[in-house]
Amino acid sequence: MTPNGYLIFEDESFLDSTVAKMNALRKSGQFCDVRLQVCGHELMAHRAVLACCSPYLFEIFNSDNEPHGVSLVTFEDLDPEAVEILLNYAYTQTCCICGDYLLSKMDSQNAISFRNFASSMGDARLLDKVDAFIQDHLLEVSEQEDFLKLPRLKLEVMLEDNLTLPSNGKLYSKVLNWVQRSLWENGEQLERLMEEVQTLYYSPDHKLVDRGLVIDGQSEVFGGEEDHLQFVQKRPVRESTQRQMSCSSSGSLSPSNQATNAPKPARREWKYIASEKTTNNTYLCLAVMDSVLCVIFLHGRSSPQTSPSATPCLMKSLSFEAQPKELEEQPLSPMHYARSGLGTAALNGRLIAAGGYNREECLRTVECYDPNEDRWSFIAPMRTPRARFQMAVLMGQLYVIGGSNGHSDELSCGERYDPLADEWVQVPELRTNRCNAGVCSLNNKLYVVGGSDPCGQKGLKNCDVFDPVTKTWSNCASLNIRRHQAAVCELEGFMYVAGGAESWNCLNSVERYNPENNTWTLVAPMNVARRGAGIAVHAGKLFVVGGFDGSHALRCVEVYDPARNDWKMLGSMTSSRSNAGLAILGETIYAVGGFDGNEFLNTVEVYNPATDEWNDCANTPSPPSD
Numbered sequence: 001m002t003p004n005g006y007l008i009f010e011d012e013s014f015l016d017s018t019v020a021k022m023n024a025l026r027k028s029g030q031f032c033d034v035r036l037q038v039c040g041h042e043l044m045a046h047r048a049v050l051a052c053c054s055p056y057l058f059e060i061f062n063s064d065n066e067p068h069g070v071s072l073v074t075f076e077d078l079d080p081e082a083v084e085i086l087l088n089y090a091y092t093q094t095c096c097i098c099g100d101y102l103l104s105k106m107d108s109q110n111a112i113s114f115r116n117f118a119s120s121m122g123d124a125r126l127l128d129k130v131d132a133f134i135q136d137h138l139l140e141v142s143e144q145e146d147f148l149k150l151p152r153l154k155l156e157v158m159l160e161d162n163l164t165l166p167s168n169g170k171l172y173s174k175v176l177n178w179v180q181r182s183l184w185e186n187g188e189q190l191e192r193l194m195e196e197v198q199t200l201y202y203s204p205d206h207k208l209v210d211r212g213l214v215i216d217g218q219s220e221v222f223g224g225e226e227d228h229l230q231f232v233q234k235r236p237v238r239e240s241t242q243r244q245m246s247c248s249s250s251g252s253l254s255p256s257n258q259a260t261n262a263p264k265p266a267r268r269e270w271k272y273i274a275s276e277k278t279t280n281n282t283y284l285c286l287a288v289m290d291s292v293l294c295v296i297f298l299h300g301r302s303s304p305q306t307s308p309s310a311t312p313c314l315m316k317s318l319s320f321e322a323q324p325k326e327l328e329e330q331p332l333s334p335m336h337y338a339r340s341g342l343g344t345a346a347l348n349g350r351l352i353a354a355g356g357y358n359r360e361e362c363l364r365t366v367e368c369y370d371p372n373e374d375r376w377s378f379i380a381p382m383r384t385p386r387a388r389f390q391m392a393v394l395m396g397q398l399y400v401i402g403g404s405n406g407h408s409d410e411l412s413c414g415e416r417y418d419p420l421a422d423e424w425v426q427v428p429e430l431r432t433n434r435c436n437a438g439v440c441s442l443n444n445k446l447y448v449v450g451g452s453d454p455c456g457q458k459g460l461k462n463c464d465v466f467d468p469v470t471k472t473w474s475n476c477a478s479l480n481i482r483r484h485q486a487a488v489c490e491l492e493g494f495m496y497v498a499g500g501a502e503s504w505n506c507l508n509s510v511e512r513y514n515p516e517n518n519t520w521t522l523v524a525p526m527n528v529a530r531r532g533a534g535i536a537v538h539a540g541k542l543f544v545v546g547g548f549d550g551s552h553a554l555r556c557v558e559v560y561d562p563a564r565n566d567w568k569m570l571g572s573m574t575s576s577r578s579n580a581g582l583a584i585l586g587e588t589i590y591a592v593g594g595f596d597g598n599e600f601l602n603t604v605e606v607y608n609p610a611t612d613e614w615n616d617c618a619n620t621p622s623p624p625s626d
Contacts, residue, residue, distance in 0.1 A: 022046065023091035034061075034071040036087075041080035045087055047071055053090040055597050056504065056550060062359070063388075063404070076503065099126045106130065108137050112146035116293060119269075134286060135274040142276075142284060145528050145549070145556045147295070148572055150286075153179070153194050155298045159202040165283065165300045172272045172285050174208040175200075175296060179289055180270065190290055202300070331603075331616055333374050335367050338600040339593040341532075343391030343400050343439075344581025348419060351583050352379075353592055354400060357387035358600040362406035366417075369592075369604075371585050380422045382415055388579075390439035390488065394446050394468060399427065401448050401466075402434035410435035410452070414466075428471055430464060438488025442495050443515055444468070447476070449497055452484035459484040459502050463513075477518045480511055485579070487535035487544055491562060496523075498544050498560075501531040506550045510560070524565045527558055534582025536589055538609060543570075545591055545607075548578035553597040557607070557614075571612040574605050 025031055025046075032044035051058040061071060075083065089095040103126070106114050111134050118126040134141055141147055155175065157165060165171060178200065182188040201209040268291045275285035275296075285296040335353055342356030342363075351369040355362065362385040367376045382400065389403030389411075398417035405411055410433035415424045430448065437451030437460075446466040450459055459482035466473050479497065486500030486507075495513040499506065508529035511520045526544060533547030533554075542560040546553065553576035558567045573591060580594025580601070589607040591614075593600075605616040 019091060019093075022049065023088065026087070026091060033069075034073065036083060037072065037074045038078050038080040038083045039076065043080070043083060043087060045090075049090055055548070055552065059548075059595075063357075063406075077505075099123060102126070103129050106133055108140035109144050110146070111137070111141050112144065112150070112293070119288075119293070131273050138274045138276045138284065138286065139278075141286075142295075143527060143569055145554065147286075148556055148569060150293055150295045151191075151194055152295045152297060153289070154197045155296065156197050156199045157202050157208070157298060157300050158199065159300055165202060165281065165298070171208075171283075171298075172275055172287060172296065175285075175298070176270050176272065176287060176289065178208060183290060190292060190294075194294075332606065333369075333376055334604060335369075335376055335593060335602040336378070337363060337365060337367070338602040339363060339581075340595040340600050341387040341389070341403075341579040342581050342593050343389050344534075344583045344590075344592060345391045345393050345398060346583040346585055347393055347396075347398060349585065351585055351590055351592070352391070352398060352417075353581055354391055354398075355382060355386045355389065355403070356579075356581075356593060357406065361385065362387045362404065369590075371588070380417070380424055383424050383426065384411065384413060384415065386411060388436045388485075390437070392439045392441045392446060394441040395444060399439065399441075399446055399466075401427075401439050401446070402430060402437050402451065404435045427466070428473060431473060432462070434460075434462075436484040438483075438486050438497060438500075440488045440490050440495050442490045442513075443493075447488075447495060447513075449488050449495070449513075450479060450483040450486050450500060458482060459486075459500060477513070477520055480520050480522060481507065481509055483507065485531035485548075487533045487547075489535045489537055489542060491537050491542055492540065494562075496535075496542055496560075498535060498542070499526060499530045499533055499547065501550075504550070505529075506531045506548065523562075524560070524567060526560075526567050527569055528554065528556055530554055532579040534577075534580050534591060534594075536582045536584045538584055538587075538589060543582075543589060543607075545582050545589070546573060546577040546580050546594065552576065553578040553595060571607075571614060573607075573614045574616050575601065575603065577601065 026044060026049075029044045032046055034045050034047040034050060036043040036045060047061050051061050057073065060073060085095065102114060102117075111130060115127070115130045115134065118130050159165065179190070179193065182193060183190060203209055269288045270290065271288040273286045273288065275283055278284050281300040283296075283298040283300075285298065287294055287296055337356075338358045339353060339356030340358065343352075343354045345352050349371075351371070352366065353369070354366040355364060357363065364382045364385040366379050366381055368379050369376050385405045386400065386403035387406065389400055391398055391400050393399075397419070399414065400417075401414040402411050412430040412433045414427040414429065416427050417424050434448060434451040438447075438449040440447045440449065446468065448464045448466070449462075451462065452458065453460060461478040461480075461482050463476045463478055464473050465476050482502045483497060483500035487498045489496055489498075493515070495515070496510060497513070498510045499508060501507060506529040508526040510523050510525055512523050513520050528547075528549065530544070530547030530549055534545040536543050536545075540562070542562075543557065544560070545557045546555065548554065555572040555574075555576045557570040557572060559570055560567050575594075576596045577591060577594030578597075581592045583590050583592075587609065589609070590604060591607070592604050593602060595601065603616060605614050607614050
């Protein structure tokens with residue numbers, strides 16, 4: 001009984017019973033409000049259930065012009081039997097999976113996901129196979145999106161000039177030993193250890209000395225692999241509950257149905273998986289610490305003194321008095337409205353954010369950000385509410401073309417903003433309605449590239465160009481690949497179109513348009529397939545930020561160097577953002593709004609190319625000089 005006299009009744013069988021009944025309703029077609037057409041087969045389901053399970057379907061249903069009718073979603077290249085299995089999983093959370101089949105499909109891009117899955121299933125055979133693959137392909141795996149999302153422990157190890165760090169797993173066994181003692185004996189939390197660089201000392205007798213022990217002048221060290229294993233065995237097992245799993249001898253994995261079995265205390269996992277030397281004295285390691293898959297970045301730095309307690313660099317890193325007081329950090333001012341699918345551009349030293357949509361409506365309001373005052377203000381609203389469009393600056397004025405107003409599928413109308421008059425005026429309409437198209441200014445003309453078909457599920461190859469002098473539209477060469485929600489930008493006299501989606505499959509391919517001969521050419525593909533990404537140009541390179549990979553909103557960022565024709569992964573954003581706005585003010589890249597998979601955002605974060613870091617704060621300390 002609660003203090004106020006109420007009794008709390010909880011029916012533990014209610015959820016399972018309700019889910020089973022809902023699945024039975026689906027199979028009989030009762031109360032269904034969405035039809036899935038898959039290669040001539042029609043499957044019925046409940047929109048609310050699918051929206052909770054799939055961010056992709058959530059986006060489709062959220063933009064549906066008939067929210068109270070029966071939605072129709074078409075998949076032309078899926079197996080109906082596979083979709084039925086996925087539907088059954090959405091309702092029952094149960095699925096039988098062949099472990100051997102998974103192994104046959106494993107590659108560098110999905111290895112981390114496979115590792116997480118194998119760990120959650122508790123399947124030792126599958127886990128060993130995945131770990132062996134990662135050991136052989138760690139550098140390739142480390143460039144992938146899933147790897148970049150892992151929590152990171154950053155270590156600086158001081159060592160004498162005549163020493164080098166060992167490149168085998170024994171070094172990391174010592175590191176794991178140190179982390180364990182920090183957690184279990186010193187009361188540290190793993191998250192706290194990862195907040196800043198940790199400094200250790202590698203002694204001449206090949207021992208790893210804790211930073212606190214160096215200051216105290218003590219000689220306790222963390223030894224080799226044998227010490228680590230003995231220490232683990234002596235620790236009391238922490239109680240935790242894990243979902244009980246079963247594994248068949250055929251390699252098929254499925255959750256155990258023995259719900260009556262009480263959960264048993266689970267042993268916390270500590271394991272070194274793989275490591276590689278990346279530069280002269282820098283190492284990369286993948287390990288499991290306290291049952292969390294983590295990345296360890298380790299940098300060895302020479303110490304000018306023979307005594308660890310007299311090492312100036314080490315003492316400076318550990319002395320609170322020696323460090324300047326950090327500037328107080330305040331979050332960057334958010335927009336007045338949460339916006340996704342908005343148009344953004346830099347105009348006269350200000351960031352303009354126009355339109356977009358939230359859970360309620362498409363917007364016509366326009367906000368202007370002053371970076372010097374960290375303040376948002378309103379300018380004249382657009383004539384038409386619109387979202388799923390892009391904005392470009394042409395001859396000192398803003399242009400918005402097409403999009404959706406939330407009531408009709410697509411718009412053909414466009415508007416031009418005059419900053420001197422603070423007003424929007426109509427421009428000649430496109431010859432066809434266009435939503436989710438890319439917009440770019442090139443050689444004093446406005447280009448509209450790709451977009452979605454009237455059903456909103458197929459990309460277009462169309463490319464149209466607007467001449468502001470003659471105020472007319474004309475055709476130019478079509479894209480090689482159908483695209484909607486592609487990122488479009490001008491760089492060095494060429495127009496680049498990156499990613500997007502052909503139908504519902506996200507693309508990593510990139511095309512370049514040459515206005516001299518009116519041709520499109522494929523260039524190096526991105527590392528991550530994505531649609532709804534932001535794009536900007538800085539220092540002669542293309543920056544592609546966030547987006548959606550078909551399953552999740554993304555944080556990852558990559559940069560394209562046209563001189564090398566290659567892409568490189570950069571530091572990830574602090575928040576996942578799809579359909580966000582991107583613009584450059586000075587030397588800073590701004591990402592605003594978007595959708596993180598759960599919420600529509602009004603927040604702002606900035607990227608500093610000099611430090612390869614994203615931050616959502618207005619005042620940040622300058623990077624320390626070496």
